[in-house]
Amino acid sequence: MAINKVVRAALKALSYNDIDVKKNYMLKRNFVKLTHRHYLKPFFKTWDCQLDSGNHSIPVRIFSPDEEGDYPILLFFHGGGWVTGNIDSYSKVCANMARLTCHNVVSVDYRLAPEHPFPAGLEDCYQAAKSFITKDEINSKEVTLIGDSAGGNLAAALSLLARERKEFTIKKQVLIYPATYNDHNETSPFLSVHENGTDYLLTSKRICDYMELYKSSPEDYLNPYFAPLLAKDLSDQPDTLIITAEFDPLRDEGEEYGKKLREAGNKVQIYRVKDGLHGFFALPPSFPQVKLCYDIINRFLSEVR
Structure with a gap:
């Protein structure tokens, strides 16, 4: 559905009263919790478990396709600016993802800032990846990282960290409108920050x-x-799919990250979803942009390395 004048006006109105996230993050977090209770659990197959990470446990929720089978894994990191969101708020997204990709989806409830600032959330995601990829019964080729927004940032950073630590190998990653850079002010080098940073729900100020x-x-x-686009060496990274949204302030930095990965010798696919807004992946699968997104993801997942 194209963004016409009426829709543009509505988006601008919704974006105008930009709350101070730094002062009101708990209100937003509680609102997400209140409006995304896990009431859908009886309607799809899930398993909740805890991963041991030394001094704390990392909750994960596993979603399976409708039919019984031995499926590969999508290790999912949710969005929310590293500050909001949880496995409950993304349960419907993950249930759809499991059904539409024929993968087991493992959603990681990593620790949130500011109570647990960088790199706490990243380390949780790393430990979750290590737990699944190094299991004897799981082939590392069967585990693909996937994340949206802040989750895309965490997936990209995790891949860099895995190359550095050499404890396991990541074969594929799917980054959906990822945050990859460190500047979203008027000094940003990316046109999408200046064009899309005020009137399309996710504002530059909020980022x-x-x-x-x-x-x-x-x-x-x-x-x-913290900002993967700053990496001086992007060699030896997983096969990567990057999906961006046309009216997203993060659009250009995500695409630039894909280009830099490609220049470093990696296999990369980059798609820009026309008329897409930041966050569109959480809409129902019947939306054209979401359907297209899954078509692109499934083609990527089906490719033999």
């Missing part, structure tokens, strides 16, 4: 607020595990 809450120190802004 800056989320990153401010996520960081543990000002130096984090220069850390490639």
Whole structure:
């Protein structure tokens, strides 16, 4: 569905009163919890479990396709600016994902900032990947990382971290409108920040607020595990699918990350979804943009390395 004048006006009105995320993140977090209770559990197959990570446990929820079978794994990291969101708020998304991709979807409830700033959430995602990829009964080729927005950032950073630590190998990753850069102010080099940063729900100010809450120190802004596009060496990365949205302030940095990965010798596919807004992946699968997104993802997942 194209964005016409009426829709543009509505989006602008919704984006106008940009709340101060830094002061009101708990209100937003509680609103997400209140409006995304896990009431759908009886209608699809899930298993809740805990992964041991030393001094704390990492909750995960596993979603399976409708039919019994031995399916490969999508290890999913949710969006929410590293500050909001949880496995409950993405349960319907993950249930649809399992059904539409014929994969087991493992949703990771990583720790959130600012109570647990960078790199706490990343380390949780890393431990979850390590737990599944190094299991004797699971072939590493059967595990694909996937994340949207902040979750896409975590997936990209995890792949860089896995190359550095050499404890396991990631074969594929799907990054859906990922955050990859550290500047979303008027100094940003990316046109999408300036064109789409005020009137399309996710604003540049909101991104800056989320990153401010996520960081543990000002130096984090220069850390490639915080902003993967800053990495000087992008070689030996997984086969990568990057999906961006036309009216998203994060559009250009996501596409630039794909180009840099490709220049470093990696196999990369980049798709821009026409008329897409940031967050469209959470809409019902009947929406044209979501249906297209799954078509692209399934083609990518079916390819033999």
